[in-house]
Amino acid sequence: MKVGLLESLNVELPDREYPILIGKDFLSESISIGKYISGKQVLVITNETIAPLYLEWLINILGKENFRCESLILPDGEEYKNLKHIELIYDKLMALSYDRKATLIALGGGVVGDMTGFAAATYRRGVSFIQIPTTILAQVDSSVGGKTGVNHPLGKNMIGAFYQPRCVLADIGVLDTLEQRQVSAGLAEIIKYGLIADREFFNWLEENIEALCCRDHEKLAYAIKVSCRTKAGIVAEDELEHGIRALLNLGHTFGHAIENVMGYGNWLHGEAVATGTCIAAEMSRKMGFLEQSDLDRIIDLHRRAQLPIESPSGMTSKQYIEAMGEDKKVENGKIRLVLLEKIGKAFVSDDYDDDILYSVLKEVCKE
Amino acid sequence: MKVGLLESLNVELPDREYPILIGKDFLSESISIGKYISGKQVLVITNETIAPLYLEWLINILGKENFRCESLILPDGEEYKNLKHIELIYDKLMALSYDRKATLIALGGGVVGDMTGFAAATYRRGVSFIQIPTTILAQVDSSVGGKTGVNHPLGKNMIGAFYQPRCVLADIGVLDTLEQRQVSAGLAEIIKYGLIADREFFNWLEENIEALCCRDHEKLAYAIKVSCRTKAGIVAEDELEHGIRALLNLGHTFGHAIENVMGYGNWLHGEAVATGTCIAAEMSRKMGFLEQSDLDRIIDLHRRAQLPIESPSGMTSKQYIEAMGEDKKVENGKIRLVLLEKIGKAFVSDDYDDDILYSVLKEVCKE
Numbered sequence: 001m002k003v004g005l006l007e008s009l010n011v012e013l014p015d016r017e018y019p020i021l022i023g024k025d026f027l028s029e030s031i032s033i034g035k036y037i038s039g040k041q042v043l044v045i046t047n048e049t050i051a052p053l054y055l056e057w058l059i060n061i062l063g064k065e066n067f068r069c070e071s072l073i074l075p076d077g078e079e080y081k082n083l084k085h086i087e088l089i090y091d092k093l094m095a096l097s098y099d100r101k102a103t104l105i106a107l108g109g110g111v112v113g114d115m116t117g118f119a120a121a122t123y124r125r126g127v128s129f130i131q132i133p134t135t136i137l138a139q140v141d142s143s144v145g146g147k148t149g150v151n152h153p154l155g156k157n158m159i160g161a162f163y164q165p166r167c168v169l170a171d172i173g174v175l176d177t178l179e180q181r182q183v184s185a186g187l188a189e190i191i192k193y194g195l196i197a198d199r200e201f202f203n204w205l206e207e208n209i210e211a212l213c214c215r216d217h218e219k220l221a222y223a224i225k226v227s228c229r230t231k232a233g234i235v236a237e238d239e240l241e242h243g244i245r246a247l248l249n250l251g252h253t254f255g256h257a258i259e260n261v262m263g264y265g266n267w268l269h270g271e272a273v274a275t276g277t278c279i280a281a282e283m284s285r286k287m288g289f290l291e292q293s294d295l296d297r298i299i300d301l302h303r304r305a306q307l308p309i310e311s312p313s314g315m316t317s318k319q320y321i322e323a324m325g326e327d328k329k330v331e332n333g334k335i336r337l338v339l340l341e342k343i344g345k346a347f348v349s350d351d352y353d354d355d356i357l358y359s360v361l362k363e364v365c366k367e
Numbered sequence: 368m369k370v371g372l373l374e375s376l377n378v379e380l381p382d383r384e385y386p387i388l389i390g391k392d393f394l395s396e397s398i399s400i401g402k403y404i405s406g407k408q409v410l411v412i413t414n415e416t417i418a419p420l421y422l423e424w425l426i427n428i429l430g431k432e433n434f435r436c437e438s439l440i441l442p443d444g445e446e447y448k449n450l451k452h453i454e455l456i457y458d459k460l461m462a463l464s465y466d467r468k469a470t471l472i473a474l475g476g477g478v479v480g481d482m483t484g485f486a487a488a489t490y491r492r493g494v495s496f497i498q499i500p501t502t503i504l505a506q507v508d509s510s511v512g513g514k515t516g517v518n519h520p521l522g523k524n525m526i527g528a529f530y531q532p533r534c535v536l537a538d539i540g541v542l543d544t545l546e547q548r549q550v551s552a553g554l555a556e557i558i559k560y561g562l563i564a565d566r567e568f569f570n571w572l573e574e575n576i577e578a579l580c581c582r583d584h585e586k587l588a589y590a591i592k593v594s595c596r597t598k599a600g601i602v603a604e605d606e607l608e609h610g611i612r613a614l615l616n617l618g619h620t621f622g623h624a625i626e627n628v629m630g631y632g633n634w635l636h637g638e639a640v641a642t643g644t645c646i647a648a649e650m651s652r653k654m655g656f657l658e659q660s661d662l663d664r665i666i667d668l669h670r671r672a673q674l675p676i677e678s679p680s681g682m683t684s685k686q687y688i689e690a691m692g693e694d695k696k697v698e699n700g701k702i703r704l705v706l707l708e709k710i711g712k713a714f715v716s717d718d719y720d721d722d723i724l725y726s727v728l729k730e731v732c733k734e
Contacts, residue, residue, distance in 0.1 A: 015382065083454060094521040097692065122489070125516060125527045126607070149492060154461040160492045161528060240493070325464065 006172070007225040011144060011164075011232040013239055018167050020144065020228050022221055025173040034065040036167045038128050039101030042069045045089060045116045046107040047076040050134055053177055058107055058132070070096055074112065078259075078269070081111045081150050083159065089119040103128040103166070109135035109182075110142035110269065114160070117148030121163035131168040135178060136186020136220070137270050139170040140193070140227035145235045145248075156256050162240060170224060172217050180213075180306070185270025187212055187305040188251075192277060193227040195298065196247045197234070199344030201226050206297070209304045246348045250338040251277030257323035261315055267308075274307035283360045284340040287352060294343045310364070317361035373539070374592040378511060378531075378599040380606055385534050387511065387595050389588055392540040401432040403534045405495050406468030409436045412456060412483045413474040414443040417501055420544055425474055425499070437463055441479065445626075445636070448478045448517050450526065456486040470495040470533070476502035476549075477509035477636065481527070484515030488530035498535040502545060503553020503587070504637050506537040507560075507594035512602040512615075523623050529607060537591060539584050547580075547673070552637025554579055554672040555618075559644065560594040562665065563614045564601070566711025568593050573664070576671045614713045617705040618644030624690035629679055641674035650727045651707040654719060661710045677731070684728035 007022040042062055046055055051073045062069040072092045074085055093102065104127060106116035113131050120129035131143040149160015175183070187209070194202030205212070211219045231248065238245040255276030258267055281298045284290035302309050324335050336350045337357075374389040409429055413422055418440045429436040439459045441452055460469065471494060473483035480498050487496035498510040516527015542550070554576070561569030572579070578586045598615065605612040622643030625634055648665045651657035669676050691702050703717045704724075 083450065087450060090519055090526055094519050094525060118489075122485075122516070122526050122528055124525055125514065125529055147492065149489070152457055152461050158461060158491060159457055159489050161489055162492055 006221045009225065009229055009232060012236050013146075013164065016164060018164055020168040020170060020232070022139075022170045022172065022225055022228075024171065024217055024221070026171060032065070033061060033130070033169065034067070036128075036130055037067060037103045038166075039099070039103065040066070040068055041096070041098045041102040042067045042105060043089075043093060043096070043098065043102065044069065044071040044105045044107050045074065045112060045119070046071065047074045047109075047112055049076040050108045050112070054107060054134065054174060058105070074115070076111075078111055078151070079263075081115055082152075083150055086115060086119055086122075086150055089115070090123060093119075093123050098123075098127075100124045100127055103130060105130045105132060106165075107132045107134065108138070109133065110138045113138050113142045114148050114157070115150060117146075117163050117165065118150060118160055121148055121161040126163070128166050129163075131165045133168065133170055134174045135182050136175060136224070137182070137189055139168075139175075139224050140186065141189045141231070143168040143170065144228050144231045145245075146239065156259060170228075172221050172224070175215055175220065178215075181268060181271075183213060183215060184306040185268040185274075188270035188274040188277070188302070188307050190223050190227050191301055191305065192248075192250050192273065193230045195277065195340060195343055196250050196338075196346040197230050197344065198226070199342070201230075202297075202301075202343050206301055209301060213304075213306060246336065247338055247346045250340070250346050251275075251280050253324055253335065253337055254279045254320065257320045258312060258315065260323040261319045262312055267312065271308050274302045274305070275309060275311060278302060278309045279311070279360065279364055280338060281340055282364065283337070283352075283356065286356055286360055287339065290340045290342060294340075297343065298340075311366075315365060317358060317365045317367055320361045320365070321358075373588045376592065376596055376599060379603050380513075380531065383531060385532055387535040387537060387599070389506075389537045389539065389592055389595075391538065391584055391588070393538060399432070400428060400497070400536065401434070403495075403497055404434060404470045405533075406466070406470065407433070407435055408463070408465045408469040409434045409472060410456075410460060410463070410465065410469065411436065411438040411472045411474050412441065412479060412486070413438065414441045414476075414479055416443040417475045417479070421474060421501065421541060425472070441482070443478075445478055445518070446630075448482055449519075450517055453482060453486055453489075453517055456482070457490060460486075460490050465490075465494075467491045467494060470497060472497045472499060473532075474499045474501065475505070476500065477505045480505050480509045481515050481524070482517060484513075484530050484532065485517060485527055488515055488528040493530070495533050496530075498532045500535065500537055501541045502549050503542060503591070504549070504556055506535075506542075506591050507553065508556045508598065510535040510537065511595050511598045512612075513606065523626060537595075539588050539591070542582055542587065545582075548635060548638075550580060550582060551673040552635040552641075555637035555641040555644070555669070555674050557590050557594050558668055558672065559615075559617050559640065560597045562644065562707060562710055563617050563705075563713040564597050564711065565593070566709070568597075569664075569668075569710050573668055576668060580671075580673060613703065613715045614705055617707070617713050618642075618647050620691055620702065620704055621646045621687065624687045625679060625682065627690040628682055628686045634675075634679065638675050641669045641672070642676060642678060645669060645676045646678070646727065646731055647705060648707055649731065650704070650719075650723065653723055653727055654706065656706060656708045658709070661707075664710065665707075678733075682732060684725060684732045684734055687728050687732070688725075 005023040104120045106113040133139045133143045146164040152158035251273040255272035258272040334350045372390040471487045473480040500506045500510045513529045513531040519525035618640040622639035625639040701717045
């Protein structure tokens with residue numbers, strides 16, 4: 001497979017736009033990252049896992065372009081996605097006397113991206129940032145849409161801001177060093193885009209899921225492009241999540257409950273979303289929207305992607321309900337769910353019958 | 368003087384607008400605060416000084432309109448304007464399970480407003496907020512323009528966001544309980560609007576400064592309206608402070624240095640701005656822009672407003688330079704200053720002669 005820039009698309013929002021560039025080993029070659037950096041001061045934020053792999057390489061590229069390039073290495077894991085670690089970023093920026101023209105670069109997965117974005121949104125009331133996502137999940141999901149933030153002890157992503165990067169540089173090459181479990185977790189979000197908006201893409205995924213699991217570069221690049229394009233379209237229409245953007249939360253309300261109850265970091269986000277999506281699909285079938293054959297295909301595709309499709313052993317329906325009550329999607333007391341009409345079409349509902357929700361949860365919890 | 372709504376104006380920004388309502392004892396009578404509140408969940412954030420005076424009154428008004436109204440009382444003072452106290456707000460909101468339709472109300476001065484605004488900007492990625500400013504300073508300044516945030520140990524307002532309230536309710540009646548020193552501090556910002564944009568208003572202030580010091584309600588309402596209108600016009604043109612909005616920082620770069628060196632809270636913000644403005648005026652004269660007669664009028668008006676016009680005893684020019692280097696207005700290493708061409712016309716400069724800056728600072732520090 002050729003090296004260089006493979007795909008690109010623009011995320012167009014009402015008052016600004018930014019590019020997502022997808023390629024393989026392309027950063028140093030065909031793209032001048034420098035043109036997305038305002039000023040001369042750069043802080044790369046990464047984590048202990050990614051730093052040994054790619055930090056020196058990135059600093060070299062930036063050094064060649066005469067930026068002042070400093071770095072901050074955070075511990076790796078969702079459990080460090082909190083205000084305390086955001087303060088470390090502020091402390092570093094203040095110690096460096098970085099000004100309002102500084103640029104933060106997020107080099108890492110979704111956690112690094114969310115934290116770097118939030119620090120950029122709030123340091124001196126907003127400085128530039130660039131995303132270099134190093135997981136599939138981050139490439140298709142957390143790098144598009146401007147959601148940034150950290151967790152509160154009582155709930156995930158409760159503290160944050162909507163803030164857009166100057167650009168996203170998604171290098172398929174870096175996925176070669178990803179753990180297999182992380183590959184599957186990323187595929188969960190890719191499957192989601194087929195489910196909510198693109199039946200044809202879902203069909204394509206059924207044909208190519210094993211190749212994706214094996215990191216076929218061309219197929220991954222295609223799947224990431226289609227996912228980003230779908231998400232970019234939805235975000236452009238509804239940046240602040242007042243309407244259709246909620247569809248992106250398919251599987252997430254149940255999934256967040258799983259992450260919350262199991263402890264952040266024990267289940268990967270994508271794994272929890274996979275199981276959450278299967279629960280949402282089951283509920284959609286019970287309510288008479290989704291046909292059994294579509295439900296079977298959904299569960300089967302997740303299984304082939306090596307994703308968990310069953311609720312964590314020991315987790316109770318009561319735990320789901322309690323944790324879901326803390327979710328951001330609750331409005332005026334009613335839990336809003338994303339459900340499926342069919343593969344390729346999702347909708348938001350808060351007028352479902354609570355009894356159906358309880359019976360589905362009891363079933364998946366084997367109560 | 369009549370009771371009720373006296374003045375109102377709209378702050379018009381590219382993608383939203385909000386009203387500033389100025390009146391006397393008007394909240395419970397002529398305005399339904401309820402129409403600015405989305406949802407049913409309200410959290411009033413105030414401080415230990417203001418709570419005994421106005422909290423019960425506000426909660427009663429909201430209770431009559433059937434809102435769920437909770438409150439959080441913070442300690443009073445700039446030294447508590449930090450992330451630790453923002454976390455108390457998050458903790459309260461999470462403990463109450465408040466959702467994305469919650470509304471935060473800032474009942475207090477600039478510190479309460481800045482902190483409440485920042486919490487609103489970042490709780491669940493943004494909830495509504497309303498400002499009820501209880502100092503002159505907050506009524507003319509911090510409630511207009513969307514600047515929210517907290518201090519970092521190494522610098523003032525270093526952490527924050529641009530975030531607009533749903534409305535600002537400025538009640539002149541509450542100024543009767545203000546300490547005299549706070550009245551003068553508020554007048555410093557009012558004088559600033561005359562200096563940067565409105566020579567005629569400066570003339571009016573010269574005629575009425577003693578009446579303003581004595582809290583003449585009608586004259587205060589007029590001065591607050593003119594100041595808000597000037598600021599609203601500037602902010603509408605430059606919400607994110609890329610250009611002319613910087614003029615609002617007249618006196619602030621020197622002033623922040625004073626606050627920083629003297630310790631936040633020892634000099635009131637308005638007091639530091641007053642002295643900072645006199646230093647900026649002196650520098651403007653030394654550079655040949657401002658005439659001696661205008662300089663004399665500026666110093667005299669500040670003196671009559673019972674504001675400090677001399678640099679804190681013992682503070683050195685070196686301390687100014689160091690503290691100013693930490694200021695937000697530094698870009699790529701050069702301290703940007705707001706200077707005066709004449710009364711009613713300010714400009715931003717970063718190509719002044721450093722020697723003039725040093726010599727002015729040495730002079731004011733009596734070195």
